[in-house]
Amino acid sequence: xxxxxxxVALITGSTKGIGKSIAExxxxxxxxxxxxxxxxxxxxxxxxxxxxxxxxAIGVPxxxxxxxxxxxxxxxxxxxxxxxxxxxxNAAINPHFGSITKVSDDVFDKMMGSNxxxxxxxxxxxxxxxxxxxDGAMIIISSIAALRGSNVNGLxxxxxxxxxxxxxxxxxxxxxxxxxxxxxxxxxIKTDFARALWEDDExxxxxxAMSPLRRLGDAKDIGGVAVFLASDAARFMTGQLLxxxxxxxxxx
Numbered sequence: 346x347x348x349x350x351x352x353v354a355l356i357t358g359s360t361k362g363i364g365k366s367i368a369e370x371x372x373x374x375x376x377x378x379x380x381x382x383x384x385x386x387x388x389x390x391x392x393x394x395x396x397x398x399x400x401x402a403i404g405v406p407x408x409x410x411x412x413x414x415x416x417x418x419x420x421x422x423x424x425x426x427x428x429x430x431x432x433x434x435n436a437a438i439n440p441h442f443g444s445i446t447k448v449s450d451d452v453f454d455k456m457m458g459s460n461x462x463x464x465x466x467x468x469x470x471x472x473x474x475x476x477x478x479x480d481g482a483m484i485i486i487s488s489i490a491a492l493r494g495s496n497v498n499g500l501x502x503x504x505x506x507x508x509x510x511x512x513x514x515x516x517x518x519x520x521x522x523x524x525x526x527x528x529x530x531x532x533x534i535k536t537d538f539a540r541a542l543w544e545d546d547e548x549x550x551x552x553x554a555m556s557p558l559r560r561l562g563d564a565k566d567i568g569g570v571a572v573f574l575a576s577d578a579a580r581f582m583t584g585q586l587l588x589x590x591x592x593x594x595x596x597x
Contacts, residue, residue: 346578350375353426354575355418355471357409357463358436360387362536363486366568367433372400374572376431379422380404409436409463410455419470428478431575432471434464435486437504445499453500460504461511468515476522482575483519485512485528486567489590492530505530509586516584525583527574532590534562557592 354371358364360382368378372395380392385406392404403425407418422429438459441448464485475481487509490502509528516526533552553559570589573579588594 347572347576348375349431349572349576352376352430352575353379353422353428354431354433355379355381355422355429356433356435357381357407357418357467359433360384360391363531363534363564363567364433364435365391366564367435367484367571368395368402370565370568370572371431371575372398372402374576376575377401377403377426379418381407381418382436383408410438410459412466415463415466416470419467423474429471429474430481432467432481432483433486433571433575434467434484434508436463437486437501439498439501441500442497444496445503448500456500456504460501461507464508464511468511472515472519472522472524475524476519479523481519481522481524482579483512483515483524483526484571484574485509485526487512487528487530487586489530489532489588489594491586492588492594512586513584520583525574525579527579527583528586529567529570529574530586530588530590531567532556532562532588532593534564534567536564552593555593555596556590557596560591562589562591 354376356364356368359368359380372378380388382388388404388406392402395402405418405421407414441452485508488505490498491506491509495502512526512528
């Protein structure tokens, strides 16, 4: 039920961290994967890494904040493989670390555009061709920041809460076409994106102590969950926000 052989998976922000892990695990499960991020050299490197391991992969550089680049990403995928079966919206930005009261209008607009509007755009570009086949899965990478307040990542949490809400709305709208839309809310994962949090010894130790598993997450901890949501193992699951945080959010 976890086999993705023959499926085409488009994963944004897939040259490092959680996105790369998702691409690796989906490729290992048999999917053809599309690697994408803003940096062309990183896209090329990860694509070569996967193909050298015998996986099917192509790379398409893309800035998620630019609608034309997102359309090009979709068009190139369809030109190569003729379909997109799995859409993973992982890429996001967080240029502000600190009080939400200090966020400029420009940064606010940029975060809303990259973290929310890009997913709205991609869903409209990709889901209609899934509907034609009456089959497809979309996965949005949210965050436990969507569920908890923060004095350093407040606006990021707002965008991630909106992502989960968008996922529920899309699940309702596209469900009759047999398209499933689910979100993942990772806890603190040791990636470059979250480096400011886990390299702070005090914050890291406090988070580890809060976790029933007594550790932070690794990117691979999310990759396997994404494979589950994309596969037939989750074929009756849609509109859900799956928390993967080592148990932090359930403890006292």
